[in-house]
Amino acid sequence: MNNAPARREVLIRRILAGVAGCSLLFLTLIMLFLFMEGLPVFAVVSVSDFFSGMYWYPTAQPPEFGIFPLLVASCAVTLAASSLAVPLGIMTAVWLTEIAHPTLRRVCKPLIELLAALPSVVIGFFGMVVVAPLLQDLLDLDTGLNLFTAGLMLAFMSVPTICSVAEDALHAVPSSLRAASLALGATRWETTVRVVVPAAFSGIGTACMLGMSRSIGETMVVLMAAGGAGILPRSLFDPVRPIPSVIAAEMAEASFRGEHYHALFAIGIVLFLFTLAFNLVAQYISEKNRRVLR
C-alpha cells in the first residue's frame, strides 16, 4: 500500500488553508500600510492637536492638521442618516416578516436588495442634482448641499443593510413564540412589539451597528452631497466635510509622502478604527445572541 493519495489530501488541505488565509492577510496588510503611511504625520503635529484642532488647512504655510470639525461632521451625518434609516429599516423588516402577504414579500424583498445595489456614486449624483436644488428652493437655503441632504442620501444607502440583517433576526424567532402569544389573546401588533421584536432584539442591534458602519464609511455620497465646508456645523442645513470626502477630494493634490499625504492616511486610520469598532460590536452582539439561542 502506498500512502500517496493520503499525502495528496494533506497537501490540498494545506493549499486551501493558505488561500483562505488571504483575507486575514489582506486585513493585516491594510492595517500595516495605513499605519506605515499615516503615523509619520505625528512627527509634525501632536496627537492631541490632531484630534482637537479646529482647523484643517493642509496646504497653508505652516499647515494645520486639526480634524475635530471633520470628526464632528462624520458623526453628524451618520447620526442624521441613522435617525432616519434605523426606524425605516426595522419597520420595513417587520413588515416583510410579520405582515406582508407572501406574494408581495417575494416581490418587495428583491426590490429592497436592488436598492442596496445602486452604486453610491449614482445616489450621490441624485442627491446633488435633484434633492439639493429641491431643498434649496423649498427651505430657502444658501446651499442645498448640506448635512441634511447627505444624511438623507446615506439613509437610503443604509436602509437595505439594516433591513436585511434585521429581517434575518426576525425570521429566526421561533413561530411557537408567536403562536403562544396569539393564543393568549394578543393581537398581531401586540405579538409583534412585545414578543417577536424583543426576541430578535440583539439581531436588530447588529443590524443598526452595520448600518451605521456603512454610513460613516460611505464616500461618494458625502463627497458629492455634503457641501464640503470644513467648519463645525451649527444647524442641520450647514455644509459639512466628513472624513471620507476629505480623503477622496484631497488625495489627488497631496504630494507623494508629503505631510498632507501622511495626514490623509492618518485620518484614514481614524475612519478604519471607527468602522472596525462598529463591526466588532455588531459581531459581539450576534455571537452572544447565537449562544443564548442555543
Added chain:
Amino acid sequence: MPDFMKMRRMRENLMFSMLRLAALVNVFALFSVCAFLVWNGLSALSWDFLTEVPRNSMTEGGILPCITGTTLLALGSLAVSFPLGVASAVYMHEYAGGSPFARYIRLGVNNLAGVPSIVFGLFGMSFFVIACGFGISLLSGLLTLAVLTLPIIIGTSEEALRQVPVTLREASFALGATQSRTIMSVVLPAALPGMLTGGILGLSRAAGETAAIMFTGVVFFSRQEVDSIFSPVMALSNHIYVLASSGTEIDKTRPLQYGTALVLVLLVLGMNFVAVVLRDHLQKRRGQ
C-alpha cells in the same frame, strides 16, 4: 370590554399602516431614482453615445472607453476574487469547521467586509500602486476591487456549500472517494449555481465602485488605448463623479452625466436582476 378590544384592533390597523408606509418609502426611493435617470438619461442614450470616444474636452461624444474600462475592471477583479473566494469558502466549510484558525479567518472576512471603500482605495494606492510598483493601472485597480469583493464571494459561496445536502457527501465517501474527489466531483457542481449568484453580485459591486479605484486604477481621461494591464483606464462611476462635480462645464455636460449614470445603473441592476432570478430558480428547484 368590546370597546377595549376595538381600540386594540384600531391600534393594530394604525401601526400596520405605518409599517406598510415604511416599506413603500423604500420602493418609492428605488423607483424615483430609476425613473429620474430614465427620464433624463434616455434622450442622451444613442448608439453613438455607447460606441464613441469623448470629444471636445469631454463635452461631447460618447463613453466607450468608460464602458470598456468598467467591464475590464469588474471582470478582472472577479477573475481574481472568485477562485480565491471559492477556495476560502471550501476550506472553511468543508475542512476547517470550527477550528481556531477558521474562526480567525471568519473574523478577518467579517471585518474586511466592513472596511470603507475609500480605505481600500488608500490601501490599493500604497500597496499595489506604490509598494508593488504597478502604478495607476488596470492591474492595481482590479486587484483593489478583488480584495474589496472577496468577502461577498466568500459569504455567498459558503452559503451555497451549506445548501448542499450532507447525504450527497456521504454517498460519495461511501463509494470510496477521497475528500478532495468528493468536493471536486460532487459538492462543487451542486454548489456552483449558488456560487455564480455570488459572483454576479461581486461583479455588480465592483462595477459600481468609485472610491476604491479613484487613486488606484482610473483616470478621468486617457488618450492612450488600453493595451496592457499596466495602462490606466476610464470608468463609468468615476466619469459621473468628475463630470458632475469638477468638470470644466458642469451644466453643458449634464446630458452626458445622466446618460452615463443611466448606463451604469442599467448595468448594475441588470446584473443583480440576473442574480436574483438565478437564486429564485435555485430555490424553486430545491423546493421540489
